[in-house]
Amino acid sequence: MDKKTIVITGSSDGIGYAAAKKLKEKGHDVIIVGRHAKKTERVAAELGAPYHIADYSRLSDVVRLAGELNKYERIDVLCNNAGGVQKERRLTEDGFERTFQINVLAPYLLTRLLIDKLSACGATVIQTASIAANLFSDFDPEDLSSEKKYKSFTAYGNAKLENILFTRALCARYPELNPVAFEPGVVRSNFGSEGGAFVRFCYHSPLKFLFTVSPAKSARRLVYLAEGEAGVDFARGNTYSYKKPYKVKFKDEDGSAAQKLWDECEKRVSKYLKEL
């Protein structure tokens, strides 16, 4: 297996951390990205890996992060994994609903700002999706910030479906890239810490052992795709659940929803893309 340079956002905890640890053990160069400085620094020191800090609720942080990551000689894998569910509808300082910005818009911007490097490396670009895309989504490209109505898990389900649509749009636009998404299972990570009482109870009480898997077990899915070869181990643009394609309920046969999402994201971050 060739050694790869692998950037994992949201690798200060949970699935991202477990995947970073495994990939590092396997000899890859892993770059840690987290939100909280001390926590991320601790993880990076433990793994002996470089690290970067960005809070995705600030797009200016994403622009700075992209500038830092663009200094690496190569990026073979970008894993857009940072994300989570939010209890209530709140706007970021950029004016977008938090679930949408953190899970969708910020990784969209990061990927766009890294596109030359990713293209030059024929990179794999992985999105961490969720079963929530099938269970709770009510996708409305005219209401990405949930202005018309807001329910915590609908917003989250929409964001995770949008991760899948983004994967497909990226695939259509950049034939040199290998975009892919995965569904990580139900994982007893720090997930839900910013969610409502029910999700916090499910994920952070002893009940969690009844229906969740460990981050290390889930991370096998990310590790498989990060090390994998497009066309051999996975098909470009697809969504996976450990080695097997994951059936996405939302149909977008002509790709128009993916295209619309792309255009709507582009509009919202256009001021940061002008110099490209």
Ligand SMILES: NC(=O)c1ccc[n+]([C@@H]2O[C@H](COP(=O)([O-])OP(=O)(O)OC[C@H]3O[C@@H](n4cnc5c(N)ncnc54)[C@H](OP(=O)(O)O)[C@@H]3O)[C@@H](O)[C@H]2O)c1
């Ligand atoms: N756990 C599950 O059952 C499950 C199921 C399906 C999908 N997922 C998805 O899996 C991904 C990883 O989640 P996880 O389960 O590993 O949860 P986690 O343990 O809470 O880890 C989330 C990671 O994302 C980072 N993050 C959260 N908010 C951020 C922000 N505003 N800006 C930058 N980074 C931020 C966190 O940084 P800090 O540690 O510094 O806060 C952490 O590194 C997420 O996209 C989640 O939606 C999880």
